[in-house]
Amino acid sequence: MVREWRRLKKIDDLTYIGECDSEHPAARVFGGHVLAQAMSAAYYTAPEGFYVHAVHCYFIRGGEESIPITYNVKIIRDGRNFAIRYVEAVQHGKVIHLAEFSLQKLASVKDTFSLTPEFPAHVPGPDGLISNITGRHQKVAEGFDARELRGQVTERMAPSLEIRPADLNMFLHGTGGVNQKQYLWIRYKIPVDKSDYMLRHATIVYLSDLELVTTGALCFDDKMFKLQTSMDHSAWIHQYEFDINDWILYEQECVANSNHRSLIHGRLWSRDGKLIMSTSQEALIYKVQPSKI
Numbered sequence: 001m002v003r004e005w006r007r008l009k010k011i012d013d014l015t016y017i018g019e020c021d022s023e024h025p026a027a028r029v030f031g032g033h034v035l036a037q038a039m040s041a042a043y044y045t046a047p048e049g050f051y052v053h054a055v056h057c058y059f060i061r062g063g064e065e066s067i068p069i070t071y072n073v074k075i076i077r078d079g080r081n082f083a084i085r086y087v088e089a090v091q092h093g094k095v096i097h098l099a100e101f102s103l104q105k106l107a108s109v110k111d112t113f114s115l116t117p118e119f120p121a122h123v124p125g126p127d128g129l130i131s132n133i134t135g136r137h138q139k140v141a142e143g144f145d146a147r148e149l150r151g152q153v154t155e156r157m158a159p160s161l162e163i164r165p166a167d168l169n170m171f172l173h174g175t176g177g178v179n180q181k182q183y184l185w186i187r188y189k190i191p192v193d194k195s196d197y198m199l200r201h202a203t204i205v206y207l208s209d210l211e212l213v214t215t216g217a218l219c220f221d222d223k224m225f226k227l228q229t230s231m232d233h234s235a236w237i238h239q240y241e242f243d244i245n246d247w248i249l250y251e252q253e254c255v256a257n258s259n260h261r262s263l264i265h266g267r268l269w270s271r272d273g274k275l276i277m278s279t280s281q282e283a284l285i286y287k288v289q290p291s292k293i
Contacts, residue, residue, distance in 0.1 A: 020033065027157070032158070035233065046085065049105055050103035051103060053237050056100045059230050081105045082103065082105070114238075126164045130168065151211065166185070170182055174218055184250040197240065212252060215252040227286040246270070265280050
């Protein structure tokens with residue numbers, strides 16, 4: 001049975017403890033999970049009617065799935081139309097994650113003007129595609145080395161999500177450095193009540209951390225990497241109302257790489273073409289160096 005990722009226990013008004021959603025914790029906790037729990041803790045302390053519109057965070061240390069994480073919230077500002085929350089995620093007495101959340105009072109929005117880029121309508125829909133997990137299993141059965149297949153192991157670290165790449169071969173094998181852009185359909189499998197906006201917003205932040213590192217490696221033709229990890233992550237929520245249980249298209253592009261760091265930009269679209277969120281992430285990527293003879 002898949003468990004909901006939002007598993008927070010309140011200690012006091014500004015302190016919460018969270019647990020990992022993996023049923024068999026055995027490795028590093030998924031960064032998007034920590035970010036989403038931090039966002040939930042921030043929401044619990046926010047004034048009524050204030051919605052998170054911007055997120056900026058740093059992944060400082062790898063967290064352990066089997067150890068609870070303490071979230072300490074700091075109230076930076078409660079203004080008339082905007083509020084700021086700062087959250088530290090702590091494990092073993094050390095900060096593993098820092099996040100800042102800006103919230104906007106929804107009632108303060110009077111202008112209905114909006115501007116969005118064009119929806120990538122050429123991307124095939126999710127119904128005829130297979131999941132990243134199924135595709136990985138098929139490739140291994142065909143004789144491919146699992147260590148050379150790209151993509152995060154979401155079956156363990158994010159079991160509540162389903163991912164269907166628009167181009168499975170690109171997703172698993174890369175493009176030889178030719179293409180730096182890919183599209184993924186992502187769906188949250190656990191039903192979310194439409195009135196629970198906190199869970200809806202934190203869940204899309206949860207999934208927004210997925211596979212950006214994989215996209216950051218598209219500029220390389222290597223089969224194996226020594227290290228691939230997120231360094232920092234930013235997200236901007238454009239639409240507060242959306243269906244988190246419907247398929248969401250994640251458009252991702254690696255726009256730069258230098259000094260082992262890839263910069264990846266992302267856009268999350270609803271199936272009817274609305275831009276829900278924009279993201280930007282810097283990923284640290286080390287290639288496997290050839291052996292010296």
